[in-house]
Amino acid sequence: MQTLPNNNESLDSRHLAYGREVAELLSQSSPASWMNDLWDIYSGYMAAQTELGHSRRANDIFTSFKELLFFFQRVGEMKK
DSSP states (O other): OOOOOOOTSSSHHHHHHHHHHHHHHHHSOOHHHHHHHHHHHHHHHTTHHHHHHOOTHHHHHHHHHHHHHHHHHHHHHHTT
């Protein structure tokens, strides 16, 4: 993401910049495709855990994964 926080920047302009970055991300694929890709990535990560060993961040990673899925679900609903 190219959006860097700027203390002189208004909150509205920062939100607009974030929105442009999200629009760019979503222009690459549909929300459903993003969700499928996220499942593939997370499934591969979980399958590799036996080889990689215990991760203390497993709960944090799952939470990030879950929040990204919910984000793309909400975006998909907005596009209907």
